[in-house]
Amino acid sequence: MSRPAAPRHSVPAQPLTDYDVIIVGAGSAGLSAALLLGRCLRRVLVCGSAAPRNVTSPAVHAFFSRDGVKPAELLRLGREQLAPYTTVQVRTAYVTAIESTANGFGLTAEGDTGRGFTATTRKILLATGVADELPPLPGMRELWGRGVLHCPYCHGWEVRDTPLAVYGQGKTVTGLALLISRWSKDVVVCTDGPGHLTNNARRRLRHQKIQVREEPISHLEGNRSGQLRHIVFENGEKLARRAVFIHPAQHQRSDLAQRLGCRRTSTGAVWVDKGGQTSCPGIYAAGDATPGAQKALIAAAEGVQAAMTINETLTREECPR
Missing domain, CATH: 3.50.50.60 (FAD/NAD(P)-binding domain)
Known part of the structure; x- marks a missing residue:
């Protein structure tokens, strides 16, 4: 008599949202986070609209393997290398509002044609950067x-x-x-x-x-x-x-963190813990918007760190004890 087949392991059903993670900002931090999350098979939407802070600079320097690359070319490569990860979508869009929902967050945005859209997600990563005040x-x-x-x-x-x-x-x-x-x-x-x-x-x-x-x-x-x-x-x-x-004064390029009630430092940066979690559960931040040194390579690393934290948090939610 043959033994009955062992039941297959299945990931518990999760609340239905359009995405696992929505990343606001398509610079070094946002694109690096999207790359890692794509490799984790996460459903990701990246929304970016503004030109990078270093748009007027002739080159990005001290970025390992990319020393001297033009800022626009660095971001083009970043987007290009997301192509194999079919669960990642990048849109030119300006996020106008984020609100909490029963299953995570709802986002309202305006696309490059001026047409609005909404999306839902389990987690948010803010990689919105800063603007210099000359x-x-x-x-x-x-x-x-x-x-x-x-x-x-x-x-x-x-x-x-x-x-x-x-x-x-x-x-x-x-x-x-x-x-x-x-x-x-x-x-x-x-x-x-x-x-x-x-x-x-x-x-x-x-x-x-x-x-x-x-x-x-x-x-x-x-x-x-x-x-x-x-x-x-x-x-x-x-x-x-x-x-x-x-050393010019700076301000946050986006007021989303402030409107969400995220804690900020005395200099106006978005406070995060070592994993990129803000004071608001489910909201993460990385890059120049957070405290610390501001360089493209550091922003990219912070995006990866936040993405790891997000994926591990989502995994814990999907795998009950």
Whole structure:
């Protein structure tokens, strides 16, 4: 007499939603998360609409295996490599609202044609990034990404051993100027008025032979390719520089986290734990929108970490004890 066949293991039925995960943001963090979740056979929708923060930069640097790639090309490759993962869908769409539902979350969005749509999901990953707030100095916006730079780790090598400037006031400009002195021995701090520098800060700058110019600035003068030529002071004097570094203020590119009630840090970043979970259950965040260093490679890693956390959380929900 033959034994009855052992019952096959089956994943318990889950509440019906359109997707397991919806990712808001299609930059390095969002696309990296989508790649890993696709490899986990998760149903994923990626919604992205805005140009990347580094759109004006000629290249992405210090990204392993992609050093020097153009920002748009990096994202094109990211989307291209999602093609084999048929459970992942990428849409050009602007997410207007997210609300909690009995089975997870409901999302409302507007597509690239202006037509609205809705979707439901079990989890949300916010990879919406930040926007930089540049000082209203003529030439600052026009030269942003080429003659006006924000990160020496991204751009310091390209302007090494050339005359450089650092723009800003107080503690922030001091720390950035000292860091920039790694790449050039000719660094000038331009505070555009009173620098609000402590005596200790001035001493440290002098020790590194960093000059401080506190005269008001009229404008930045560059060439047609976006390279900086001169910092022009209001008295008419010109300071020849190859580039100026700045740590601009920032704000969240999207207010979705705030509207959802997610906890934020004192600087406005979306608070997350080490796995990318926000203070709101089921809502995760990764990339520049969260605290910490801001680089494309770091954003990509944070997207992968959040995706791992999400997949493992979903698996626990699907496999009751």
